[in-house]
Amino acid sequence: MLPVFTLFFNSCGEIYDLNAFIWEPEIPLNDSVFNREIYVHNLALEGIESVTGQPPDYLDPILFSLERFSIVHPGYKISDRWDISMGGSFGVTVSGNNGARRGLGYGSSSIGGYALLDSMYSQIQDLPATMNIMEPGLASLDAQGAAGSGVGPFVYTFGGNFIRPDKVVNLGSQDPVLAHEAFMYSHMIYALSEDLVTAFPNALDARRSAKLRPRTLIVRTAKGNFAKLEFLSYYKDTLDPKEMKRDQRNTPFGYFSFRYILIKADEARFGFVKRRPAMTIDVSRKTTTVHPEM
Template identity: 25%
Template sequence: MRISFLLLTVFLFASCSDKDKDNDPSLPELPAITVTGGGTYTVTNLVGDTVAKAGGSASFKTIYYSLEDGRVIPDAYAATDKWDIAFASIYNSSVWANNGTATYNPGKGGPGKGGIYLVVDSAVDKQYFDYDHQRPVAVPIAANLMEEAFNKVTTVPVSDDQLLVNGYLTLDHFNGSTNGYAFYDFYGQMYPGDNERAHVVYNLPRAIIVRTAKGNYAKLIIYGFYKDNPANPDIHTAAPYITFKYTINKDGNKTFNQ
């Protein structure tokens, strides 16, 4: 199943009966629900903040998304359980789960009980990643490795207390971070001498576990941050347009059936 956001403006005017809106008429209308049951879904070209630019005092608008319902959620609903993941910060590259108990979480103060966890599979990583230099051996990374990393996750591999709630997943070993879901080629190491290939993000074959705001479980993999997910983006490729796939269980089950 595929969900396209090319017609997002249409969804924004769809009617809804969500109780938050019913209880507070000042809240904006929510998009239509597109996911009604457990399963695997692909989101193509989820539009991030395409206006803000990196550098200086740039502030990127956070994008909230509901895995449970398959829709973008307006930021007025940040302190509710309507969203499950948020794409924040520079080029919407920081990925949060919705947890209202966490001090620095975008859902602070709300009822969200989510968490997030990056799955780093050493058997997959050794096929493409150079740990001595903390970068891929070569790009583009084979697409089949993305599917291998996703498919190998058949259950939630950690206990709930190991899920990240007061922090986010981000770029791999960038600005003091540790393992991440994407490599940011700040200096153009993958294409030496080609200035058009510096400052490019390459998503890695690493799956992500998400506990939703309501307490259900999903596995997810982010394919790319560039429009139409090209294999070889450059510094001029339009971003952020986020493409990802996820499998969600709506019954609290921690096992993912392919």
Template identity: 45%
Template sequence: MTFRIIYCLAVTVMLCSSCGKVYDLNGFDWEADVPPSDSVFNREIQILDLGANLPAGHQPLDDEDPMFFSLERFSSVGIGYRSTERWDISFSGMFRSTISGNNGTRSGFGYGTSAVGGIVVLDAAFDEVTQIPDDSQFQYPGQTGLDDQGALGAPLGHVVYTFFGNFLRPDKMKDSENPDPAVQAEVNKYQHMMYCLSQDMVKTFKDVHPLRPRTVIIKTAKGNYAKMETQSMYQGILDPMKMRRDKDIKMPVYSFRYVVVKAEERRFGFMINRPKLTVKL
């Protein structure tokens, strides 16, 4: 009897000491799922430098591992939550150029959960998109990556890849045959570039190469809708003319903007009634 009482007391102490925390069999510390604030809806949100300074537990395990993001909470999501409905989009693949939705009924990172997310990519500028496409146009979980405007990729990707040259920067490629090592080092900074097909990027290079802007429409894991424009994959740089590969510039590091609306609203036009929010991660 005495042993039984002591054992019960010990169990009680351990339970009290871990009050407020829930752990799975692998020791993962699960946090309570708090509903997003209504303040996220009907406003433009700009995220700067996702991936540059991810919190502990949010970093991908290797170059092929995804990073996760919640549009409704405008924050990165820990990799331990990959099989949950807490994230809306993932970034994976080569240079993490592939953006995927979160859907629990289809093969993907969120398989087996209650997530209902999907993606459709529009051949349209972010500011021009006011309506949500019909559900029949969405792919589940859906994805978007390289665009065929760069000579390789899908018909509607969100980013172009320049390969060994740079068809958008002939001013830099004109010296590609120069044997001077210093000149070649400068040329190399502008090869194998990834440019997001934002409104500003397309406008910047309109006299060099004709491109079309892309807007990604996302059905979130909870069933709301967002329109999203990727802007940069280079840390601290939004100006396409300043983008380059350099040892002091982290890549891939995402900057993008988006607007979230509730499912029942079914449109983006005339609904942005809160001030813009910029979040530097």
């Protein structure tokens, strides 16, 4: 991870630090980001290699700006230029950005955080009147112990697969082909999305003897606006939970896909103003697509 930077001098409109990092002026926020559904696909550490100039460490978090729908260079860690971080030591750790609380953005002017709701994304139309905003907040896998925090937007199946038990019946089979196929459905990480609970309505978490719960984040951005956000997948190019498996060659893991709607701080409803066309940003392909009909 890059060290904390110290400002050094100003020359020709650019600010440099002791590590030759150029602090670029911030572009004013465009209102077109508000009140539209934004889909982000395949957000991964590999997406920041070209801007850091060196391969990232697998423990480094990904900093992302919801307001500018883009990866933020780790040099801006102590700033209000990012809103949510992903990745880190557990792989799926999620954090907000709050400069007054210990965390990645500590020491900046950021006022971010998030609330984690047991609610379907599509059913959240209004900003909750009361919610527990964690500052900055730190959630990982919906599992207890070393594998997670106990509360998070993802669920881990451990060595089996309680969501798709039919896929792991051949674990330990003497047939190497069957055993390998079953292995690719073990140790799975699923986003607790609407699609997951709809696709597997009878799936029970064996540790709780309870049905899966969808999880939606209400994110307060670093500048104080709000977004509702739902994680969709942890597997590259794979949004359908029925198609997810731990196949590093064809569907590598560590790629976040999610959707969100951003509203201004003084609004109370998601989509209160006439919504703008939805957008999809595919980070791995560096493409942006507008969907007028979505």
